[in-house]
Amino acid sequence: MSILKTHDLKYAYPDGTQAVDGIDIEIETGKCIAFVGPNGSGKSTLFLLFNGTLAPQQGVVYVQGRPLRYDAKSLREVRKRIGIVFQNSSDQLFAPTVYHDVAFGPVNLGFDEEKVNNCVTQTLEYLGLTELRDKPPHHLSSGQKKKVAIAGVVAMEPEVIILDEPLSNLDPSGASEIMELLNELKHFGKTIIISTHDVDLAARWADVVYVLNRGQVYNSGHPSRIFADRALMENTNLKLPTIVETFREFEARGIAEGHAPMTLLDLMDSMESPYIGVRCAVADCTISKDQKVGLFMQEGTIVAVSDIQQRAVGIAMSDAGAGDEVLVEYVNGSLTPNTGRIHVVQIPRVIEGGSKNVDIEGIRALLDGTSFDRVGAMGTSAKVTAKKAEIQTDFEVDVIQSAMLSALRGLDCLVLASGGMAELVKQRVDERNHNGCRHIECTIEKI
Amino acid sequence: MDNMLDDQALLSPLRHTNNYLKLIIVAAGLLGGISASSPVTPLFIALCMSFASVVFGAVPLKFYLKLMLVPLGFAAVGSAVILFFFGSGHEIAAVTIAGHHLAITSQGLNMASLVLARTLSGMCCLFFLALSTPMVELFSVLKASRVPDVLIELSMLIYHYIFVLLEVAVSIKFAQTVRLGYKDLLSSLRSTAMLAGTLFIRSWDQADKLYLAMNSRCYDGKLVMFSPNNPIKAPELLISSLFVLSIIALSFITGNPPLV
Amino acid sequence: MHIMEGFLPGPWWQIWFAVSLPVILYGIHKLNRMMEVKRDLLPLLAVAGAYIFVLSSLKLPSVTGSCSHPTGTGMAAILFGPAISAVLSMIVLLYQSLFLAHGGLTTLGANVFSMGIAGPVIAFVIYRTGMKAGLNFYFTVFLATAMADMATYLITSLELALAFPAQAGGILASFQAFAAVFAITQLPLAVIEGAITALIFKYVIQIRGDVLVKLNVIGEAGLRRIKEAAA
Numbered sequence: 048m049s050i051l052k053t054h055d056l057k058y059a060y061p062d063g064t065q066a067v068d069g070i071d072i073e074i075e076t077g078k079c080i081a082f083v084g085p086n087g088s089g090k091s092t093l094f095l096l097f098n099g100t101l102a103p104q105q106g107v108v109y110v111q112g113r114p115l116r117y118d119a120k121s122l123r124e125v126r127k128r129i130g131i132v133f134q135n136s137s138d139q140l141f142a143p144t145v146y147h148d149v150a151f152g153p154v155n156l157g158f159d160e161e162k163v164n165n166c167v168t169q170t171l172e173y174l175g176l177t178e179l180r181d182k183p184p185h186h187l188s189s190g191q192k193k194k195v196a197i198a199g200v201v202a203m204e205p206e207v208i209i210l211d212e213p214l215s216n217l218d219p220s221g222a223s224e225i226m227e228l229l230n231e232l233k234h235f236g237k238t239i240i241i242s243t244h245d246v247d248l249a250a251r252w253a254d255v256v257y258v259l260n261r262g263q264v265y266n267s268g269h270p271s272r273i274f275a276d277r278a279l280m281e282n283t284n285l286k287l288p289t290i291v292e293t294f295r296e297f298e299a300r301g302i303a304e305g306h307a308p309m310t311l312l313d314l315m316d317s318m319e320s321p322y323i324g325v326r327c328a329v330a331d332c333t334i335s336k337d338q339k340v341g342l343f344m345q346e347g348t349i350v351a352v353s354d355i356q357q358r359a360v361g362i363a364m365s366d367a368g369a370g371d372e373v374l375v376e377y378v379n380g381s382l383t384p385n386t387g388r389i390h391v392v393q394i395p396r397v398i399e400g401g402s403k404n405v406d407i408e409g410i411r412a413l414l415d416g417t418s419f420d421r422v423g424a425m426g427t428s429a430k431v432t433a434k435k436a437e438i439q440t441d442f443e444v445d446v447i448q449s450a451m452l453s454a455l456r457g458l459d460c461l462v463l464a465s466g467g468m469a470e471l472v473k474q475r476v477d478e479r480n481h482n483g484c485r486h487i488e489c490t491i492e493k494i
Numbered sequence: 495m496d497n498m499l500d501d502q503a504l505l506s507p508l509r510h511t512n513n514y515l516k517l518i519i520v521a522a523g524l525l526g527g528i529s530a531s532s533p534v535t536p537l538f539i540a541l542c543m544s545f546a547s548v549v550f551g552a553v554p555l556k557f558y559l560k561l562m563l564v565p566l567g568f569a570a571v572g573s574a575v576i577l578f579f580f581g582s583g584h585e586i587a588a589v590t591i592a593g594h595h596l597a598i599t600s601q602g603l604n605m606a607s608l609v610l611a612r613t614l615s616g617m618c619c620l621f622f623l624a625l626s627t628p629m630v631e632l633f634s635v636l637k638a639s640r641v642p643d644v645l646i647e648l649s650m651l652i653y654h655y656i657f658v659l660l661e662v663a664v665s666i667k668f669a670q671t672v673r674l675g676y677k678d679l680l681s682s683l684r685s686t687a688m689l690a691g692t693l694f695i696r697s698w699d700q701a702d703k704l705y706l707a708m709n710s711r712c713y714d715g716k717l718v719m720f721s722p723n724n725p726i727k728a729p730e731l732l733i734s735s736l737f738v739l740s741i742i743a744l745s746f747i748t749g750n751p752p753l754v
Numbered sequence: 755m756h757i758m759e760g761f762l763p764g765p766w767w768q769i770w771f772a773v774s775l776p777v778i779l780y781g782i783h784k785l786n787r788m789m790e791v792k793r794d795l796l797p798l799l800a801v802a803g804a805y806i807f808v809l810s811s812l813k814l815p816s817v818t819g820s821c822s823h824p825t826g827t828g829m830a831a832i833l834f835g836p837a838i839s840a841v842l843s844m845i846v847l848l849y850q851s852l853f854l855a856h857g858g859l860t861t862l863g864a865n866v867f868s869m870g871i872a873g874p875v876i877a878f879v880i881y882r883t884g885m886k887a888g889l890n891f892y893f894t895v896f897l898a899t900a901m902a903d904m905a906t907y908l909i910t911s912l913e914l915a916l917a918f919p920a921q922a923g924g925i926l927a928s929f930q931a932f933a934a935v936f937a938i939t940q941l942p943l944a945v946i947e948g949a950i951t952a953l954i955f956k957y958v959i960q961i962r963g964d965v966l967v968k969l970n971v972i973g974e975a976g977l978r979r980i981k982e983a984a985a
Contacts, residue, residue, distance in 0.1 A: 098710060126712050138703040141654050143630040155712040183504065183630060185657035203711065498853045524860055529764055536760070561855055565758040572761060572914065575931045579920035605918070609761060616760020616858055623859075624852045642782050644789070644796075649845050651800030652807070656849065659801075659808045682815040687950045690809055691957030697805040698965050704797040 049112070050076045050207055050238050051097060051129070056106035058096055066092035067103070068262035074240065074255075076206070079233055081249035081270075082242040084259030085284050090242035091134070093259075094209050098129045127156065130200035134212040136192035140184040145176065145195050148184065152203035170202040172397055174228065175427055190221030197228065207238045214245065223444040226252065231426060234467060250274050250288040250309045258283055275307035290314055312448045315455065316484055328375045330367040338363045340375060344457055346420070351375055387420065387454040388488040389462060389476060394429045396466035401428035405494055407436045410463075414438060420458035423450050425472070426465025433463055447475050454487045469493075499561075499624040508551050508626035512726045513635050519546075519734050520623045526741035527615035532748035533608050535741060536615035542737055543618035551626050561621060562614075569613035577606040629653055655700065662696055663689060755910045755940060756865055759851065759858025766917040771863030774840075777871050781841040788838075799834070803842045806830050807849055814946055822939055823856075824947045825906060828899030829954070831874030832881050833969055839878075843870030868909040877902035891972070891980045892952040900948030907940035908933060956984075 051074040058067040066089045074080055082090045095101045096108060099115055099122045108115040110125055130152075133139045142148035149170055153163045171177045174194050184192060193213070200208060213229070214222040226248075233239050243249055249256050249270060256273045258265040260283045266273055273279065274288050287295075290308055294317060297303035308314040326342070328351040334340060340351040341358035351363065351373055360378045367373035392413070395404050410432065414422070424433040425446040433440050440463075442449040450460040450472070462472055469491055476489040503509065508516070523543055527536040547553045578589075581601025588597040630653075636646050666689050670676065675685035762770075789795045806826040814822050826846070830839040844866050851857040857865050877898040884894030915929035923930075958966060963977045972980070 095706075100706060100709065122709075123712050123714075126710055131710050133703075133707065137658060138700075139707050141651060141704055141707060143633060143650050143653050147630075147650070151708075151713075152711045155714045181630070183628075183657070184654065185661070186504070199711065499855065500853050524759070528760055528762075528767065528860055565855060568756075568758045569761060571935055572932070575914075575928070575935055576918050579922075579928055579931050580918050582921045599921070602921075609763075609918075612763070613758055613760040616860065617758060617855070620759045620851060620855065620858055624855065629849075629852065644782060644785055645841070645845070647796065648800055648803065648841070649848075651797070652803040652845055652849070655801050655804030656807050656853075659804050660811075663808055663812070676815075679815050683946065683950060684953070686812060686814065687953030688957060690812065690950065691954040691961075693808065694805060694954060694958055695962050695965070697801045698798075698962065701794075701798040701801040704801065705794045708797060 048076055049073045050110070051240075052109040052112075053096070054107050054109070056093075056096060056103050056108065058092060058101055058103045060092075066262055067096065069106075070259075070262070070264055072257060072264065072267070074207075074238060076238055077233070077236050078238060078254040079229070079252060080238070080240045080255050080257065081253035082240065082257045082259055083244065083246060083249050083285065084242075084265075085244060087261075088259040089262040090259055091211050092262075094131055094211055094240075094242065097207075097209065098131055099125045127203060128205055129207045129209065130203055130205035132193075132196050132200050132208065132210040132213065134215055136189065136196040136216075137184075139196040139199065140192060142184070144181050144183055145171070145187075145198075146180045148195060149198045149202050152199055156203060166202055169398065170198050173427065174198045174201070188221075189216045190218065190224065193217060193221070193225060194228075197225070201232070205237070207240065208232060209240045211242050212244075213241055214243070214248065227425075227444055231468070234471065244285070246274065246285055247288045247290065250290060251311075258285070260284075270309050271306060274309065310448060312451055315452065325364070326361065326375050326377055328361075328373055330363075330369055330371050330373045332369050334363045334367045334373060336363060336365050339378075342375065342377070346456070346458065349375075385457055386485055386487050387457050387459040388490070389450050389454055389460045389472065390417075390419070391462045391464055391469045391472045391489065391491045393469035393491060393493045394426070394432050394463055394465050396426070397428050399466070401465075402432040402435055405432050405435075407432070409494060410436045410438070414461065418459065419461040421450070421453045421460045423460060423462045424464075425462060425468050428465040429463040429468075438463075447472050451476065451479065451487060455485065499621075500629055502553065502625050503628040504630075506551050506553075506626050506628075509628060509631070510724050511626070511730060512724050513627060513631050515726050515730060515734055516623065516627055517635065519737060520619050522738045522741055523619035523622075524616060526745060527612050527619065530612065530615075530745060530748065531608070533611035534748050535744045536608075536611040538744055539615040539741060540611070540618040542740075543615070543622045547618070547622050547625050551622070553625050558621070562617065565613065565617045569610055572613075573606040573610045576609055577602050580605050651704070655697075655704075658700065659693060659697060663693055666692060755868070755907050755936060756847075756850070756857035757861040757910060757913065759861055761858075762861050762864055762913070762917055766913070767860045767863060769863075770861075770867050770913065774844075774863050774866040774871060777837075777840050778844055778866070781837040784837045785841060799838065799842065802830070802834065803845055806842060807846045810846065810850065811854060814943070814950070822943045824943075824950065825869055825873065825903060827869050827873040827906065828877040828895075828902040828947065829951050831877035831902065832895065832898060833971060836871070836874040836878045839874035840866065840870045843874070864910075864913050868906045868913060872909045873902040873906040876905040885972070885976070890983075891976070892956060895955050896948040896952040898948075899951040900944045903940070903944035903947055907936060907944070911936060959984075 053070055053072050056067055056070040059065045070093065082093070084090055092101065096103055099117060102117050110128060115121065115125060140148050142151055146167060150163050150167045153166045158166065171180060174197065176194055176198060179187065179191060179195070184195065187195065213225055217225065229239050253270055255267065256270050257267040258273060258279065265283050266279055274291050277287070280287050288309070290311065294303055294308050294314055297318065303317040305317045308317050326349055328342060328349040331350050331352040334351060334353065339355055340353060340361055340363050341355040342349055342351055342361050343358055351361070361375035362378060364374040364376055392410065395401060421441045422433070422438055423442045423446040424430045424440045430443055446462060450462050453460050464472055473489050473491050476487050480486045523539045527539045530536050544558065548555055548558055577598055578596040579602070581599040583599045583601045585597045585599055586603060588595060590596070633646060633650055636649070670685045670689065676682045809826040809829070810823050812824065814824055827839065827843060830842055834842070847857055847862060847865050847870065851859060851862070880901050881894055881898040884897060911929055911932040914932045915925045918928055919925045920927040920931065959977065959980055963981065966972050967974055967977055
């Protein structure tokens, strides 16, 4: 069911610039959409057309199947449903304190004092902003401002959240936090639309990509289809995602094959081929040139030993002492390591009480009892729980992919996940297993 | 583009003290000081307020004294006029400037010192309020005082945009300074005008963006918010009551009932 | 020129509040009516108020070596008219006293009268008269702003004189004395602020003249004439 649709949309600014020149799009509920295009391609204008700020000279905008009307009441309805987070947070925040700013939307929606207070408190907690409640916006860092801007929109509980260049002006950790947040929001059924000129981001995050150029849709579809098309990229002045460029190089050297990957995990999968002739290993003992050595994977590194019984076999290409790196010509056998397993522990969500309802001792005991090589935390309450239990996490961003990559290297992973995200982890792993990739075992436990 | 006292207030240890209590103390101080007919009460008030700001409010003493300088400068000039022109009675001293005979009478001296004392106490009360209570706390007080909504909304928005524009002004000024925009009087005037002009245009664009941002979140003419007030602690109440009572007592002793 | 907190005794500080209050109330009433018609007036005035505050916190280089600050009231009056300027000035004065320790709370009434009402009225009258009479735009702006500052300074001196009349010569002598003493800073300030404001308008006309038309400061035809004259 399409939540947002446009038909032959055209809009020109008063100074004559034709910003949007005949755009047809259809956006499905609950998907992650990325609009990609160079500056001036019409992305921001399109968003202002979506929420009725600008009225098109031609064409119609449909919200949930009904054409958008421009009287005050209809516009209010649209803006309740479709929230926009602007590129520059300073343009979005205008109230004296964080609390006031986030409360602005709910107050305008007519909630009474108690409901507003609950709504704002919950939203702040959900975004990890409770400590900043009484601070004025000019005392915040740009990452914090961006989160407050998002909070202000989320507090209105829109169905669609549009973010114009959400990661501009953010440092890498700020950027990862925002992307995590967007993934969580998608998990709750929101439709997320972003505009970006970062093709790597669009490639690994979006379900559907629209490529805009000069006010028109150049192409649209799944990222793997869009970003694998070299001609499309050349024609629109965009560069290929780094992952795809890397893949193409590997492909040319016969190291990888198959569909162009969009994520790191896909890239690794495309390289599971036995065609790599020479490997780099770490010698376990003194080895001489042309000696036959046994090879096995240990913690993500290939180790060469003198014992070739029941192991993959290779021929050392030079002398090496213990601990030295040695090039080995691979002969035969299976180098693929034993796959690690992923164990997911479900932590109650913030709204369900969060880390306060968790048996911290139990979690610590779990970690002490069984040996896990890596620990990941996904979601606000999980991260807080990990902190309280004094567990050092290895990854908090892109947790599912990181866990799977580690498992493929033979490492056992523990993932603390908030609420429904625990199921999501298992779901993704099962999907992969089902697709015929190397099987990863995944278990869930509810605490 | 000085150091704004509001930033200090946001970090003050007194920030979360009950707003009404602070306002009552300040009001008592202001009214008690301004209606005094002897310098004793105002000086007492000035001392108490300064003590409160520096000790309870953790304001650095040097900073506090520096703050005093500008208003005292004005007060000094004003008092000088009063000294020479006000009052009757026998002359204590006299001076002749440009053919004018200017005499200092005892009345004039009394009035000048009274005015100086009153200004001192007034400024100390103002400082106490400004350094202990950030503006964001006062908005809910204004709402409770039935100040017209449009005024409060305007004040809240103006408050925020002051900081937005200040940031722009500071960066423009810096950009100008490093290109020698302020090297002499004439270029300073030109640069200042350019700064103000650019700031004006940015303000206009900012107003557009503000309108867009407000509309995108269904702006309905309502901006005002309610916030909970903090409880009054017993020691605070005790000290404050003592203070107010002292003012009243002193006023009576020195011969003038307060609130004239 | 701000009267500092505590300087003005009773009953004068109350009297000036009483004088200023009706004007402020009228300004608020007018504001409410205008906002019903023009919904985007509130954001505009909010940013304008912030602008005036920031303008008044700039340090102006002065001939006497001391620094002074522009009042911004002349510009406000030309842009928005005296009624709205009164309301904006009141908020700006409040913030100036709380954020910059310029002025005071008991003296708010007196300061609003001199800086928020008298000054802007003079500026507005001079500006409109000058434009109708066909005087040069920049000269009119200069005159209006400078006279507004002069009016503010003189009215402030009057407020002080009324509260502290001289023994010999009464209010008049006192007024002369106060005016003379403050003239050292206020006269140069009036001239400098007048000049700077004219320059500000020059930049604005060059870059975004349409803004002034939208605000009804000048008409379309007027804008063209000014630009042609400059070219």
